[in-house]
Amino acid sequence: MAAPLPVLASLSVMLEQRLIIVSGKGGVGKSALSVALALRAQRTGKRVLICAMTDQVGVALHLGADRLGYEPATFHGGIQAMAIDRAEALDEYIKIQLRMPAAAPTRALSRAMQVLADTAPGIREVITIGKPIFDVWQGHHDLVVVDAPPLGQLMSYLRAPAVVADLVPTGAVRDQARRMATMLVDPAQSLLVLITTPEELPALETAETLDELESDRLVTLGAVIANRVLPALDLPPERLGTLPDRPASEAAAHHLGLLELQESALSILPIDIRLPYLFGIHTPTEVSAQLADAWDDAL
Amino acid sequence: MNRPAILIVTGAGGVGKTTLSAGIAAVIARRAARTLVITVDPARRLADALGIAMLDGTTNRPTPVPGAGPLDAVMLDVTASWEAITRRHAKPEVADRLADNPYFRAVADRFPAAQAYAAGEQVAEFAQSGNWDVLVVDTPPAEGGIDFFMAPRRMRDLVGGRLLRWLTGARLPGRRIFYRTAARPMLRLADTLLGSALLEEIADFLLDLRALYDGLAARAAAIDRLLVQAKVLVATTDSPGAMREASRFFSSLPEINASPDALIFNRSLPDTWITARGPKGAGVEDAALRENMERWSLEARRNRDARLEMAARLAVPMATVPWLRHPPIDIAGLADLIDRAAGLTAILETVTA
Numbered sequence: 001m002a003a004p005l006p007v008l009a010s011l012s013v014m015l016e017q018r019l020i021i022v023s024g025k026g027g028v029g030k031s032a033l034s035v036a037l038a039l040r041a042q043r044t045g046k047r048v049l050i051c052a053m054t055d056q057v058g059v060a061l062h063l064g065a066d067r068l069g070y071e072p073a074t075f076h077g078g079i080q081a082m083a084i085d086r087a088e089a090l091d092e093y094i095k096i097q098l099r100m101p102a103a104a105p106t107r108a109l110s111r112a113m114q115v116l117a118d119t120a121p122g123i124r125e126v127i128t129i130g131k132p133i134f135d136v137w138q139g140h141h142d143l144v145v146v147d148a149p150p151l152g153q154l155m156s157y158l159r160a161p162a163v164v165a166d167l168v169p170t171g172a173v174r175d176q177a178r179r180m181a182t183m184l185v186d187p188a189q190s191l192l193v194l195i196t197t198p199e200e201l202p203a204l205e206t207a208e209t210l211d212e213l214e215s216d217r218l219v220t221l222g223a224v225i226a227n228r229v230l231p232a233l234d235l236p237p238e239r240l241g242t243l244p245d246r247p248a249s250e251a252a253a254h255h256l257g258l259l260e261l262q263e264s265a266l267s268i269l270p271i272d273i274r275l276p277y278l279f280g281i282h283t284p285t286e287v288s289a290q291l292a293d294a295w296d297d298a299l
Numbered sequence: 300m301n302r303p304a305i306l307i308v309t310g311a312g313g314v315g316k317t318t319l320s321a322g323i324a325a326v327i328a329r330r331a332a333r334t335l336v337i338t339v340d341p342a343r344r345l346a347d348a349l350g351i352a353m354l355d356g357t358t359n360r361p362t363p364v365p366g367a368g369p370l371d372a373v374m375l376d377v378t379a380s381w382e383a384i385t386r387r388h389a390k391p392e393v394a395d396r397l398a399d400n401p402y403f404r405a406v407a408d409r410f411p412a413a414q415a416y417a418a419g420e421q422v423a424e425f426a427q428s429g430n431w432d433v434l435v436v437d438t439p440p441a442e443g444g445i446d447f448f449m450a451p452r453r454m455r456d457l458v459g460g461r462l463l464r465w466l467t468g469a470r471l472p473g474r475r476i477f478y479r480t481a482a483r484p485m486l487r488l489a490d491t492l493l494g495s496a497l498l499e500e501i502a503d504f505l506l507d508l509r510a511l512y513d514g515l516a517a518r519a520a521a522i523d524r525l526l527v528q529a530k531v532l533v534a535t536t537d538s539p540g541a542m543r544e545a546s547r548f549f550s551s552l553p554e555i556n557a558s559p560d561a562l563i564f565n566r567s568l569p570d571t572w573i574t575a576r577g578p579k580g581a582g583v584e585d586a587a588l589r590e591n592m593e594r595w596s597l598e599a600r601r602n603r604d605a606r607l608e609m610a611a612r613l614a615v616p617m618a619t620v621p622w623l624r625h626p627p628i629d630i631a632g633l634a635d636l637i638d639r640a641a642g643l644t645a646i647l648e649t650v651t652a
Contacts, residue, residue: 026312027540057543150312201313234587247575248588251595257624280597281604284539 011295014222015041015143017191018136019183021158021219023148023209024195025202029227029291031058032284033195033275034147036291038079043292046142049080051132053157054149056083061284080141086124089131096134122167125160126177133180136189151194151205158184158192158218184219191222196269198229198262207268223272227291230255230262230277303431304651305422305525308563309438309447310534311544315565317345318626319534320437321372322633326644327433327651328370329634335361335371335425338437339418346374348629359421361430367630371431375418384420388514393507402504415439415450419522426525433651436529445547448526448555451519455512527557530650534563537605549613561615561646564606566622572599618643 014020014037022034031052038048049072052059056068060083063075068083075081132144148154161181168174184190192213196206206224213221233255240256243249275294278287308320317338324336336349349372350364358376385394385403397403418439425434438447446453531552535545545562552558573596577589610617620640627633637643 027538058540061539199313233591235584235591239584243588247569247572247596248577248592250569251572251575251592252588254595254622254624255591261626279594281601 011040014191014193015044015046017143017189017222019132019144019146019190020222021146021148021190021192022195023151023154023192024227025152025197025205026150028195028197028202029287030150030195031147032062032288032291033193033225033227034059034145035062035079035288036295037193038081038143038145039076039288039292040295041143041145042076042078047080047140048078049082049132049135049141049144050147051135051144052081052083052147053128053132054084054153055147059083059147062288064283064285084128084131086128089127092134093127093130122156122160122163122177125157126164126180129157129160130176130180133183136183151209154209155212155216155218159216162218181218185217187220191220193222193225195225195227196265197227198265200261200265203265203269210269224269225273225275226266226269226271227275228277229266229274230258233259302528303426303434305426305434305436305529306532306650307436307438307447307526307529308532308534309445309548310563311538311541314534314536314538314541315620316534317437318633318636319532319563319565319620320435321345321349321630322627322637323532323643323647324370324372324433324435325364325367325630325634326637327435327647328364328368331369332432332651333369333371333430334433334435335373335431336364336435336437337373337375337418337422337425339375339439348627348633361425364630370630373425375421384417384515385511388511388518389507390510393510397504397507400504400507403508415446416454416519416522418447419450419526420518423518423522423525445551448552448557451523451526452555455516455519523555527555529557530561531557531559532561532563532646532650533559534565535609536564536566537602542605542609545609546612549615559613559615560650562609562613562617563620563640563643564609564617565620566602567606567619568595568599568602568622570599570603572596573603616642616646616649618646 020037022030022037024030034050038050041048050059050063052068059081060066060068063079063081065073065075065081068081070082070085070088072080072082129146132146135141135144149157161177161184164177165174165181168177194206194209196202210221210224213219233252235252235256237256240249240253243252273295275291278290282290306323308316308323310316320338321336324334328334338345338349338351350362351372351374358374361371361373364370364372382398385397389397415438422434422436425431531548533545533548535541548559572592575592575596577592578585579589606617606619618640619642620636623636627636637647
């Protein structure tokens, strides 16, 4: 049996890291939380970069942007954000990270790497997760927040550096991959934040990911966050039957029913932080701002 | 032999696709049509309701759902399907080599269209068996199901595509010729970075994969035709992400000459909540009821606005499924959910006619 994963749930400790990887089942609010984390870091005066790894729509919306480019753009008076473009990341990887001399036939090499990236296990993932790691190494930002792929794909990205270091027998690619793997497991530099909603399937998938992380310590767990948590309703369930049949009692029954599902979903997880369900209409930028504020109350 | 009607239920993850598919299949089977519901990754409770709980040997084998008329259910195991695809389209020795090849595993695990394609091949097999009048397909979770529709084309591209042609030439060359010509300068260069042994291994793999092409291309074309003829029901909730995903189906399916036939708006709230107020009393309970009503009236308004927006934007019939406080846990409950959905019975009659 592995010892329980260490957890650094405190926001101030989390924001001292260089790299925070945010993941969760699709649709639980990863992008909103990534932006909320970046907002909190910015308030403490940090230079922050948000890196959208495989899908940029969420981060763009929550920053109030149409789309993000590979070159970081600045939002909210300081937060930088970029989206990974695999072709550009590959190009940068070859030229800068592998330090190819200018005279090298990089086009041919780039095509060879492209074939590799589409077939060999881990190469594509290493190039993608490599980008935010390179940014940390370059030191342009104090903190890089990664809006990572959903849980189903997360482990293949986290494992990729180790897989590539094993697969590639020699050379710069292997050395680079080893350095990445070392950085990911270092609790003083990188951590993972998992988001779930209080529903059965997202909670189950989160629990499965926690099990995988227990046996395969690829990264330190920063926190497990429950998003869209419904407030308690101060009404004994047995009162429901006695209320006159009108919307208020229907809504109360609906709420109590959801609370039951919520508690049973969250009971299987070690939740560190609960963030509230936001009732009514909110723009994506309002959602991320409100979540950033709610973080204090949650602690 | 009559071709079965195929209903594909698709949409973003978390909108209740699997529940809706099971409910729709139960309602259709009640009308004595031989129905098969095909699912990929059901929640435990739902799998139990369908009698297809994760047990060895039950995947890919349709089993009768107890007490549900001529209704069968099957859970697809896409890993096993990959193996089957290889065996069907390649010589035994090539299939053996591929099955043991780490690159093949990596491609199978990662290439998103591969899972979806494997599901497509299975669906095609069930359709051709003649055992069912109606197939209800719950799409795989990847990319909200768009992959499911694009998969046949993408698979053809992967196995016969640009990268492979670049490595292997327009026609399939012998291994020796391949290493002597096309790949040499590239291999020399890669040698310094990776060691050429690695790249040669990958080239070997790509040549084997190329052997799948002819069979797979024909098969993919057949699946493509099947998907184009299928009726597509796009499911959504009022969540902005789910609505974005639903809209994507309406813009991207025409690329493959398909189009959604209906929109199913799941988890709708009663419009009567929008203007409702809680009790006026001063007691603690009344205050709690009042506050709760205020919250849910905001939600009901957002929910209605979302429905109106989707209905105005997408010119297809729309059904609204109520948000039940207790999710259905058995076949009767699943069918009941569909019966209570406004507009869904009419849609189902049209698409299965």
